[in-house]
Amino acid sequence: MAEKMPKPISTAEKDTNGNAKTQKEPVVASTPPGPPDGGTKAWLAVFAACLSFLIAWGPSTGFGAFQEHYIDQLLSSHSASDISWIGTVNAFFLISTGVVAGPLFDRGYLLHLMALGHLMVIFGMMMVSLAVEYYQIMLAFGFCVGIGSGLLYVPAIALVNTTFSTKRALAMGFVTCGASVGGVIFPIIFIRLQPRIGYPWTMRVLAFLQLACSCIAMPILLCIPRPPKPASPRRIIHWHAMKEKTFSAYCVANFLIFMAYFVPLFYVPYFASTILGTDRDFGFYVLAALNGASGFGRLGSAIVAQKLGAQNVLLFSVVASTILIFGWTGIRSLGSFFAFAVLLGFFSGILISSNPVVVAHPVVSPTPSVIGTRLGMQWFATSLGVLIGAPIAGAIVTTINADSFINLAVYSGVVMAVGCAFLLVPLNAVWKHDKRRRQDAS
Structure with a gap:
């Protein structure tokens, strides 16, 4: 007679009524995936960040061209030191706003920061084209363009840091080159156009250039995956x-x-x-x-x-x-x-x-x-x-x-x-x- 096989031991638990209840599988904590370190979407993020750098840093690094015009013509009644404050206030906000923009990026507000930053930079440059008084240029260029640029600067860097690991230095190099490109084309556009179409329309052309870059960068930012939020910002x-x-x-x-x-x-x-x-x-x-x-x-x-x-x-x-x-x-x-x-x-x-x-x-x-x-x-x-x-x-x-x-x-x-x-x-x-x-x- 064949030997009976022992019954398999059930791992099911019984409730208070004696009915079997299914045992839950143990939950294994999943490790969040690391940065993709490449791929189409990652390099598209680099391209969008590079355009954002161009928009943010172009007015600041090209301010020497604007300052020379202000000293000789538009604001000739003001000293060189007074006029320098316009550019330095812009640069101050561009760099210091990152103290607030960084934590907001950590909390998942990348698109909000980028959208507001692009809007403020474009609006500020348009207002610069209408400004004729010192305080008007200070408010439009120093404050509005400066704060808008600051909302773009640190999130663009943080976006690359969360998208790359071993190739981070190379990707960051390409992104920061956007600032150099902006510093090249802004003075050259000002040189070529200001004598021909005048100062107001030259500044509007620069604003339209920023608008074109924004129209390319923002759709890309909408398509790429959102950076993961840290456990504790x-x-x-x-x-x-x-x-x-x-x-x-x-x-x-x-x-x-x-x-x-x-x-x-x-x-x-x-x-x-x-x-x-x-x-x-x-x-x-x-x-x-x-x-x-x-x-x-x-x-x-x-x-x-x-x-x-x-x-x-x-x-x-x-x-x-x-x-x-x-x-x-x-x-x-x-x-x-x-x-x-x-x-x-x-x-x-x-x-x-x-x-x-x-x-x-x-x-x-x-x-x-x-x-x-x-x-x-x-x-x-x-x-x-x-x-x-x-x-x-x-x-x-x-x-x-x-x-x-x-x-x-x-x-x-x-x-x-x-x-x-x-x-x-x-x-x-x-x-x-x-x-x-x-x-x-x-």
Whole structure:
């Protein structure tokens, strides 16, 4: 007789009435997928972010062209220092608004930020075309365009950070090149059109250009997947970070470095026309060349930093920029001035693109969860330097002669040199940290 097979043991549980009830399968926590690091939608996001950078940074980096026109014609009753405040207020809001835009991005408001930012930038530029008084241009360009640009800047960076991992540096290089492209085409359009169709319609053409870029970028942003929300959105400020010597010194260094950085951007065309005696077009083309060279610096630093280290590339760019600015004191020919502008643009591009990478180092940001917050705090300190740098330079240029611009160059060079000295504090800590890590690994 065949042996009976034992009954399988039931894993079903019984309720209070003795009826079997189905046992639930254990719930396994799923790990959220990492960034796709490529693909059509990811690179479309890069393209949309690049267009947003063009819209946001074009008016700011091209302000030197507008300032020269304001000094000579539209706002000739105001000093160069007064007019510089318009551009620096714009740049201040462009950088500092990220302190608020970053946490809103973390909470899933990407489309809201992008839509409002594009709308404010376009509306502000249209209002600039109608403005004839100083306060009107300040409100339209300084506040409206500046805040709108700030709503685009940090979300565009954060979008790329959540879309790429190993290819992040390359993708970020392409995105930041949008700022260089904007800095090239805005002055050139102003040069070519302002004498032909007048200042108001030239500004409207620039606004229509921004509108066209928005009409391309926003549909792309609607089609790509939304970035995942973090479990706990980041804090806006870490007050205890200000007690850390390395982070505090890094903020002071960036405050001083960017206080000097925007001075050449604002005064290159004015120097060319007043001291070198060139026509207005040449000064604007030099500004466009400076911004164009900045794009090559941004892309080049993304490649070189992987081998040499972002901290070493950053220090080299600051030292080179300091030497070049001091060299501005002896420039009296068109050739040397053009070379100065191109080299300064190249090294300043490295300076801008290397900064966010250094912030992510464990010495500056102890854990990945605080990188976003500390990046926002660092850029806010930077924006304060941007705000006051060019107006102080404008107060130095009280008379149109070579001595005034020598004083301006010395002021800018000294400020950047002091910033370089403060930069050595966090970089020295970075070098020690990396050395210990290599020793532990061996």
